[in-house]
Amino acid sequence: MKSIPYGRQDVNETDIQAVIEVLRSDWLTQGPAVERFEQAVADYCGAGFAVATCNATAALHLACRALELGPGDMLWTSPNSFVASANCALYCGAAVDFVDIDPRTYNMSVEALEDKLALAEKQGRLPKIVVPVHFAGQACDMRAIRALAERYGFRIIEDASHAIGGSYRGERVGSGRYADITVFSFHPVKLITTGEGGMALTNDSGLARRLHRLRSHGISREPEAMRQAPEGLWYYEQIELGFNYRLTDIQAALGLSQLQRLDGFVERRHELARRYDVLLAGLPVIAPWRHPDAHSAFHLYVIRLRLDTISRTRREVFAALREAGIGVNVHYIPIHTQPYYRQLGFMPGAFPQAEKYYAAAITLPLYPQLRAEEQDRVCSALCEAVA
CATH class of the missing domain: 3.90.1150.10 (Aspartate Aminotransferase, domain 1)
Known part of the structure; x- marks a missing residue:
């Protein structure tokens, strides 16, 4: 008897044709399909900006870097998550700690977070970033977490790898009302897939520019970001140390098609x-x-x-x-x-x-x-x- 998997992608003929069109086009790597996919996800969620990445782990890493997480800093997240939610801090040389979960939602407990923040304030060890994880697709109590962020001064990366298509208090997850940056995953068992892929959403134009730059080796072609006048149309400058975390047009075409469903x-x-x-x-x-x-x-x-x-x-x-x-x-x-x-x-x-x-x-x-x-x-x- 055929085994029943716990999760499975749903790829139809429309998805396949979307990928074929890209394969027959002039762009295979990062081109117009990526930009269309980014804009479509931003529009769907009601966010200002979206930056596609090769996977959600890369998006988490870029989000931490964009928020200047580094040595001497602390990131808190949920212990009930995949290891990427914590590893992203270690990639930046920061320390990690955890906040226990709510026994009903299995998400980060607001009460446990509040108690831990009060103690950390006394000890002078407040987190720079908190990463609530929307486990199984259900949003954390983001309004309460945002209120604590305003009180204690930490930034929020919403790990919504499970949650694109969900909503919280009448708004799409990813709208950016309660988080500085929201991260989605497009792994095959997730809600929609690009094969492998991720995305970071934000309403902050400065963070969006930094996410874009860090995604592609820290390189910029924007004259206003350069240290000297451009030598010609070919000219670019590496402004900082970045990564090759780009999504391809092939993957973006699949994601854009999937998004319609x-x-x-x-x-x-x-x-x-x-x-x-x-x-x-x-x-x-x-x-x-x-x-x-x-x-x-x-x-x-x-x-x-x-x-x-x-x-x-x-x-x-x-x-x-x-x-x-x-x-x-x-x-x-x-x-x-x-x-x-x-x-x-x-x-x-x-x-x-x-x-x-x-x-x-x-x-x-x-x-x-x-x-x-x-x-x-x-x-x-x-x-x-x-x-």
């Missing part, structure tokens, strides 16, 4: 999530909780096993599902428990809510093409696994 993808994910809610009712699991202020993009549908009511461990349930051809996954192993971060001094027990969540979490298959009979099969296998 984003709202439909999100609607379909909500349909499937509601159906899961019904099918799983009565089983010893905790279904995802929806915050009333947020409309999730539903990148992931994560359940938590009620381990105190079943005779199997999470490991045994996971293995049983995999053996039944259900491609479940776990999102995420808390970052602070990774060997690399233990070398930096972090230890298990430091962020108990994240660890408690992780111990019981399983990600079920969720993607637009998931059929009702496949979803029934997932739930039947889960019922048998926890029996």
Whole structure:
């Protein structure tokens, strides 16, 4: 029997034709398709500027650099995320710390953040940047986090890698109302895909210019940014040390085509999530909780096993599902428990809510093409696994 993956891209003939058109054009690397994709995403989200990158990790790194994060600075993020949310600080020579999660949303806890900031202020160790992560597509409580930023003076990078197409308090995620920079991911299992790709959005024109420059080796062709008068139309200057984090026109064409179907993808994910809610009712699991202020993009549908009511461990349930051809996954192993971060001094027990969540979490298959009979099969296998 064919395995059901936990996530899968949806590429149709229109997407394929969009890529073919670029392959037949004069531009393959960074050209007009990238600019069109950037403008389309900015317009969709209601943001002033968008800068496409080769992946979301690169966008996080550029965002940190654009906000002048460096040695002696501190970045705080959620332990319940992929390691990139923390690694971006280390790339800049800065230090990392974490803020425990809310037990219902699995996002950064505002209460834990407020308590940690009050203590850090007394110790003279306030963060320069805080990176809230919109886990599974549901936005963090950004209004409250923004209020704390104004009080304590930190900048905000919104890691919305899971959340394009979602909204918070009636505005699209990425609008920039509450964050200095927002980052999206276009990995194949995300809401829309460019194969690999990412994007940084901001309403600050200065940050946008710096993101553009850092993305392409720190080079500028803008006369106003140069140290001397241009020698000719060919002339450019490297203003600072940058990177080659560019997206190609091939990828941008795919992303632009996919963007036209984003709202439909999100609607379909909500349909499937509601159906899961019904099918799983009565089983010893905790279904995802929806915050009333947020409309999730539903990148992931994560359940938590009620381990105190079943005779199997999470490991045994996971293995049983995999053996039944259900491609479940776990999102995420808390970052602070990774060997690399233990070398930096972090230890298990430091962020108990994240660890408690992780111990019981399983990600079920969720993607637009998931059929009702496949979803029934997932739930039947889960019922048998926890029996």
